[in-house]
Amino acid sequence: xxxxxxxxxxxxxxxxxxxxxxxxxxxxxxxxxxxxxxxxxxxxxxxxxxxxxxxxxxxxxxxxxxxxxxxxxxxxxxxxxxxxxxxxxxxxxxxxxxxxxxxxxxxxxxxxxxxxxxxxxxxxxxxxxxxxxxxxxxxxxxxxxxxxxxxxxxxxxxxxxxxxxxxxxxxxxxxxxxxxxxxxxxxxxxxxxxxxxxxxxxxxxxxxxxxxxxxxxxxxxxxxxxxxxxxxxxxxxxxxxxxxxxxxxxxxxxxxxxxxxxxx
Ligand SMILES: Nc1ncnc2c1ncn2[C@@H]1O[C@H](COP(=O)(O)OP(=O)(O)OP(=O)(O)O)[C@@H](O)[C@H]1O
Ligand SMILES: Cc1ncc(CO)c(N)n1
Numbered sequence: 001x002x003x004x005x006x007x008x009x010x011x012x013x014x015x016x017x018x019x020x021x022x023x024x025x026x027x028x029x030x031x032x033x034x035x036x037x038x039x040x041x042x043x044x045x046x047x048x049x050x051x052x053x054x055x056x057x058x059x060x061x062x063x064x065x066x067x068x069x070x071x072x073x074x075x076x077x078x079x080x081x082x083x084x085x086x087x088x089x090x091x092x093x094x095x096x097x098x099x100x101x102x103x104x105x106x107x108x109x110x111x112x113x114x115x116x117x118x119x120x121x122x123x124x125x126x127x128x129x130x131x132x133x134x135x136x137x138x139x140x141x142x143x144x145x146x147x148x149x150x151x152x153x154x155x156x157x158x159x160x161x162x163x164x165x166x167x168x169x170x171x172x173x174x175x176x177x178x179x180x181x182x183x184x185x186x187x188x189x190x191x192x193x194x195x196x197x198x199x200x201x202x203x204x205x206x207x208x209x210x211x212x213x214x215x216x217x218x219x220x221x222x223x224x225x226x227x228x229x230x231x232x233x234x235x236x237x238x239x240x241x242x243x244x245x246x247x248x249x250x251x252x253x254x255x256x257x258x259x260x261x262x263x264x
Contacts, residue, residue: 133168
């Protein structure tokens with residue numbers, strides 16, 4: 001039996017199973033890859049919000065990463081919640097020494113508005129993490145936090161992309177999920193531009209959309225696709241996962257990572 005492509009997520013645990021490490025591993029399985037994880041923080045989280053989180057020591061993050069990369073090897077890496085400046089810098093150093101594409105989701109705030117990144121870490125994201133990204137995938141709040149550019153309509157997406165690219169990622173995917181109308185994202189490397197448009201699903205159960213999209217991109221890159229191909233396939237996957245999102249608990253339920261496995 002040949003081994004499937006190997007993908008690593010470096011992210012926080014979501015006890016509720018909809019976002020973070022849990023979303024990443026489910027997505028990686030659904031897209032036919034072998035998912036592996038480096039846990040950076042543990043959140044107590046559910047459909048109502050984030051009740052608390054505890055960050056792991058940098059040494060524990062480094063040790064998990066080395067265990068995976070030095071023996072098993074990775075064909076793509078995805079990063080999510082990194083919590084602090086120290087972890088952002090630790091992970092940026094590890095990525096710089098790894099010969100695999102890196103999808104950086106610069107997670108700042110959860111869907112409920114709970115902060116998952118210290119304000120003191122923003123500068124490290126700008127100057128250390130973004131420069132080693134193959135693709136950075138900020139949402140509109142993260143774009144505003146990192147660059148000061150406020151996106152209020154589709155017309156602003158290009159300006160936002162240029163501001164993020166100035167920090168050095170090869171590609172940026174600006175996620176317009178928080179706008180009204182179609183769910184429109186803009187992918188660019190500064191010369192090519194791809195607009196990804198999907199119908200907006202009127203479903204409040206959207207917990208984990210960003211994590212799912214970024215890990216789907218990483219899975220597709222591990223399978224050998226180009227960045228534009230990987231992003232297009234990932235957008236299709238997340239759009240269907242959102243359409244199939246379901247209620248759990250009393251708040252915002254998760255997207256359905258397993259939509260492809262459900263019977264008709
Ligand atoms: N209601 C929706 N219908 C269809 N697509 C959506 C909807 N909401 C978001 N998307 C798409 O989902 C993807 C993730 O975008 P979003 O802006 O929600 O990420 P995020 O805010 O980082 O998510 P998270 O809540 O996990 O932090 C994008 O491709 C976006 O266009
Ligand atoms: C652990 C974790 N990572 C990322 C997100 C995205 O909002 C979340 N809610 N929780």
